[in-house]
Amino acid sequence: MTITTIGFDADDTLWQNEQFFRMTEQRFAELLADYAERDHLEERLLEAERRNVGHYGFGIKGFTLSMIETAIEVTEERVPASVIRELIAAGQEMLRHPIELLPHAREAIEAVTGDYRVLLITKGDLLDQERKLAQSGLGELFDGVEIVSDKTPAVYAEIFARHGDGAEKAMMVGNSLRSDVLPALEAGGWGTFVPHDLTWAYEHGEAPTDHDRFHELADLGALPDLVARLADG
């Protein structure tokens, strides 16, 4: 039952991310206020994102293209080029947003590094994730970094086999039930849910009610104690 490897999600687990999407969505709604109600726009945008994720993957570039597509749809192809330009600018601004670490992120990683193989496992645009990791100053703490196109049970099984002793001896820690917790559990590993106030609707999932490898923590400050408790059996 011993855990030897711990994987951390990045966005909204170690640093703020979703807040920049929400701010841009607000700008998107303002730009298209003459054409559609805010609720309707949000719904249409989420539909476009879900439709497109298989083509573009996760991240800001795909989000920007989905905003443009939605703008064209809701205006029945009348959206001015100046609005498209603003949407592109908003997306580019997101690619420059500063890194703001979440409370306890650094100390939680420092507490387990050395005793465990510590991995960063994130999905999204490759360049953007590399930029954020570099700016976070956390890069040196990880034994491995994996930027993947999606987080499935097979992806976790492969990563934990390659870097560690298999998923059975690995824990994934993150704010997304759908991407971090449930697929890690399904792969045979441990899943620790650290909710964030802002989580993209796509990432929602049903928390397991009775699973001995599932844990939920209020924040990362509680992670070292959980890991120590599990090590003591």
Ligand SMILES: [Mg+2]
């Ligand atoms: Mg996340």
